[in-house]
Amino acid sequence: MVDQKLRATIITGRTIDQGVGKELGKGSQEYYDNAAVVFLDKADMMKLGIRNGVPVRVTSKFGSVIVKARKFPRGSMPGLVFMPCGLWANAVCGDATYSMGMPMFKGFPVEVEPAPGQPVLTLDELLKEEFGRGL
């Protein structure tokens, strides 16, 4: 049976492809392809009835963003989702620091739901939407 929503814990962090994209330029296709994604466990993807590359909406209590779903390349981690550092991950991260300066980048709850047909915004589109500015 296909679930409508997945409740999971999110971790944001670095991937080598996101690192390469970042150095090629934040406006590069490589950065967009490798930062506007969320990694999910295979079992969780089956539960949601989605495949690699399908747009999904990731929502936390701090915000929401549409990115492409990807399967974790190795290991089994049901209930855990991972987003590479970047503008798209920041949309769901919180600014609570618990008086230590460090915002919420890791280990907080999110919901993931399929968003077929909905666009994954590019860097400039997302900047415009979130901050009302661009070049």
Place this chain on the structure above:
Amino acid sequence: MTEVKSVVCPICGCLCDDLEVTVENNAIVKMKNGCSVCEAKMIHGYNSEERILKPMIRKDGKLVPVTMDEAIHKAAQILTDAKYPLLFGWSSSTSEAQRVGVELAEELGSALDNCCSVCHGPSVMATQEIGIPTCTLGQIRHRADLIVYWACNPWSSHPRHVERYTSFSEGRFEKSEWKDYIQKVKAASGKKKLEAAARQSRVIKYQPPPRPQTCTVDAPPQTIQKMGRKMIVFDVRKTMTAEAADYFVQVEPNKDYEILEALRCLINDQELDVEKVGGVPVEYLKEVADALVNCEFGVIFFGLGLTASAGRFRNIEIAISLTRDLNKKTKFVISPMRGHFNVTGANVVFAWQTGYPYALDFSQGYPQYNPGEFTAIDLLRRGDNDATLVISADPGAHFPKSAVQNMMKHPLIVINPDLNCISRLGDVVFPTQWCGIEYEGTAYRMDHVPIVLRKVVEPPEGVLNDEELLTKILAEVKRIKAEKAAKTPPKSTCATKKEEAN
């Protein structure tokens, strides 16, 4: 065509200093020894279409090119008009530029913070609480026989760390494990091919491959007892580093503190009356504790998985306490995996100039330090600052959305070589030279070793480096302040008021 040897990579805290770069017509055309991230920057990224070549000011919602003098005057005007500006970034800049930054902050009476506050700030706090037993990466390369990567993934964030400083490096007293790893990969790949062939021929009934050995398997793996260098990885997900490790322990998110404390109990010969800690069977932790105690020279490298998870600096404190306990039985050190190539330098320069490494405030005319109050995210969250200068960093891509939204409520000055997220949002945007490619300067490696970055190509005409640009902004700030002081009549004191009344 010229070949430049011993070039230092200006990307991550490893500061690899063995790059060989080929330059033709003032452009890098080829390089050796760099990782994929380094090649992306040194060959393509530094000279991409997103390079900023002229200063820009936002007019009618769009960034338009202006002269350098106009941009410097505008930036200085914003900074002097503001009551409490925030100067943030510094981690991808040289230490020489960071020194000028401290002077500018003092002149403005502003807040001053570096990227450390959103990466290893909690590590600095923990170190200030209980100290840190550590050493240089050279010591680790030559002597360490047990390497623990805790909540970090060097394969992605510091791609040559394992190769240059730990398991795959050829040390004087410890041999590289690279060949063993290659054999392991070849064996796994051969097994896959055989299974695929069996499936295709349908002669042998297909059997699914056994599950990889992680903490989810019942029997403890034998690899941890192997000879030579051992690598243990603790992480919430199975990363490429975990795949290369001899032993991988998959922990539950936000449970690192519990596991570190359990390991402390075990190495201090205390019994645990639970079956699992943080999702890891105690039997496995005993194996790890044995390996930790029985090594000759061990090291724990930790990353943002500890500093950004629940517990923050308490996680680092307990990791340092574990290292301290281990030093009663063997030799053990611990080291943070610092991210940007000179974020350690930012801490060092700020500390030598002011006494404090980050989260600084000059509003009282002298430096004050308080993480949680003067850290960039907290200032932005409360909306304390009324202007921001960002240099050599991209909070647009690495700060939570709400923090950047608050930053956008006030004027924003950005100094960066290319159009990153925050440059696209700036009100005044300055181009600058790529340090370590177009000008030389000092950077501090993650183990606090200063290394001089080299200049490889000439910068574009008219583009200044960070230090020159900040010096010009500082001079303009001083000039505007002097002008304002000259125009403002001197404040009347009580004595003069009385005299006037009489």
